[in-house]
Amino acid sequence: MTSRENALREAFHGAGRRLTAQRRLIMEVLEESEGHLDAETLHDRVRARNPGISLATVYRTLAVLEDMGRVEKHSLGEDHSHYETVRDAPHYHFSCLGCGRVIEFDAPEVARVIRRLGEQEGVQVTEAHLTLSGYCARCREVRR
Amino acid sequence: MTSRENALREAFHGAGRRLTAQRRLIMEVLEESEGHLDAETLHDRVRARNPGISLATVYRTLAVLEDMGRVEKHSLGEDHSHYETVRDAPHYHFSCLGCGRVIEFDAPEVARVIRRLGEQEGVQVTEAHLTLSGYCARCREVRR
DNA sequence: TTACCTGCAAAGGGTTTGCACTTTG
DNA sequence: CAAAGTGCAAACCCTTTGCAGGTAA
Numbered sequence: 001m002t003s004r005e006n007a008l009r010e011a012f013h014g015a016g017r018r019l020t021a022q023r024r025l026i027m028e029v030l031e032e033s034e035g036h037l038d039a040e041t042l043h044d045r046v047r048a049r050n051p052g053i054s055l056a057t058v059y060r061t062l063a064v065l066e067d068m069g070r071v072e073k074h075s076l077g078e079d080h081s082h083y084e085t086v087r088d089a090p091h092y093h094f095s096c097l098g099c100g101r102v103i104e105f106d107a108p109e110v111a112r113v114i115r116r117l118g119e120q121e122g123v124q125v126t127e128a129h130l131t132l133s134g135y136c137a138r139c140r141e142v143r144r
Numbered sequence: 145m146t147s148r149e150n151a152l153r154e155a156f157h158g159a160g161r162r163l164t165a166q167r168r169l170i171m172e173v174l175e176e177s178e179g180h181l182d183a184e185t186l187h188d189r190v191r192a193r194n195p196g197i198s199l200a201t202v203y204r205t206l207a208v209l210e211d212m213g214r215v216e217k218h219s220l221g222e223d224h225s226h227y228e229t230v231r232d233a234p235h236y237h238f239s240c241l242g243c244g245r246v247i248e249f250d251a252p253e254v255a256r257v258i259r260r261l262g263e264q265e266g267v268q269v270t271e272a273h274l275t276l277s278g279y280c281a282r283c284r285e286v287r288r
Numbered sequence: 289t290t291a292c293c294t295g296c297a298a299a300g301g302g303t304t305t306g307c308a309c310t311t312t313g
Numbered sequence: 314c315a316a317a318g319t320g321c322a323a324a325c326c327c328t329t330t331g332c333a334g335g336t337a338a
Contacts, residue, residue: 018292018337039327054295059328075219077271079303080327094267103265109253114276121247122281123238127221131273132258137266162312162317183302198320203303205318223328224302 015068022046022053026061027085030071035084036093036102042083076102077133092130098139159212166190166197170205171229174215179228180237180246186227220246221277236274242283 008027009019029045030037037045043058062083065071074082076095092110094103107130114125152171153163173189174181181189187202206227209215218226220239236254238247251274258269 013338016292020293020337022294052295056296056329057294060293063329075221077219077273094261094265094269096267097270103261103267105257105261105265107257109257110274113249113251113253113274117238117247117249117276121238121249122284123240123247123276124278124284125238125276126241126278127276129221129273129275130254130257131275132261132267132269132271134268134270140266140268157313160317164312164318166319196320200304200321201319207304 011068011070015064017064017068021050022057023061023064025050025053026058027065027070030065030083030085033084035104036074036076036082037084038078038080038082040080074129074131076131092132094132094134094136096136096139097133098135098142101136103136155212155214159208161208161212165194166201167205167208169194169197170202171209171214174209174227174229177228179248180218180220180226181228182222182224182226184224218273218275220275236276238276238278238280240280240283241277242279242286245280247280 005019005024008024012019012023026042026046029042029049033042033045039055039058039062042062043053043055046053046058062071062073066073066083070086071083072086074084074093076082076093091104091106094105095101096103110128110130114128117123118125149168152168156163156167170186170190173186173193177186177189183199183202183206186206187197187199190197190202206215206217210217210227214230215227216230218228218237220226220237235248235250238249239245240247254272254274258272261267262269
């Protein structure tokens with residue numbers, strides 16, 4: 001048993017949950033992938049290695065992981081959600097309306113906005129999404 | 145016929161569409177409301193004045209208005225969308241996870257982020273959503 | 289052993305659509 | 314009058330859930 005797996009087990013156990021083969025695999029695929037998977041794509045990739053896993057389990061696991069703070073759910077303007085593992089630096093998304101490509105970027109300015117909102121309105125911000133959309137360089141070219 | 149209504153008619157006509165009683169009313173209610181209506185709430189308010197209007201027409205009209213650039217659709221983290229008329233200043237949203245209250249705010253910093261992304265990645269941004277969530281002053285109190 | 293977890297299939301909830309009828313321009 | 318719009322109900326799609334059978338701890 002790798003220490004990596006042990007840490008994962010601890011994380012689940014600490015949250016009063018169990019580490020199952022399905023959950024381990026889902027977490028693995030999520031971490032390998034470059035973020036922004038939707039549930040169906042994730043399900044497909046997971047099934048490629050373990051055909052038995054159901055879409056329901058994928059959704060349930062995503063909910064658990066979100067609850068544990070290990071996964072974030074994003075609404076990128078489509079009719080379904082995208083998921084990605086939580087990393088250190090907060091980051092945001094641009095999605096191309098032409099080809100669907102997603103570009104990640106950081107924006108330290110957002111922290112300032114959050115601070116100001118807290119001061120002015122007394123709110124406590126727990127989540128921040130900055131989602132831009134438009135056309136990537138390639139698609140701008142095509143549209144011309 | 146007011147000049148206001150005339151302008152609305154022009155707007156529809158210019159887009160190759162017709163101004164109907166339903167569309168006029170839906171637009172009216174949207175403009176009177178303080179933004180962020182979901183389709184069902186909008187439908188309710190519209191039906192209060194014209195009971196015959198269907199939810200399908202509300203959705204179809206919202207799509208048309210969005211297409212005309214007069215309405216924006218927002219994903220505020222819930223399982224359904226919210227709509228509001230487009231106003232001059234761009235603005236963003238904080239929504240309270242406790243009570244659902246939505247606070248609007250401006251954030252000039254976003255323009256800078258967009259400019260930078262354009263320079264660095266060559267993208268053209270056509271839409272920007274900054275959506276914060278957390279707890280408003282009142283709900284923070286309760287949770288303590 | 290016993291909670292917890294899974295797969296399956298069915299149900300949910302928001303949104304869209306086919307169709308016959310009505311209305312706008 | 315032709316094209317566009319509407320109401321209704323059914324269809325859709327993503328997501329959630331009830332249940333009976335597994336499985337981690």
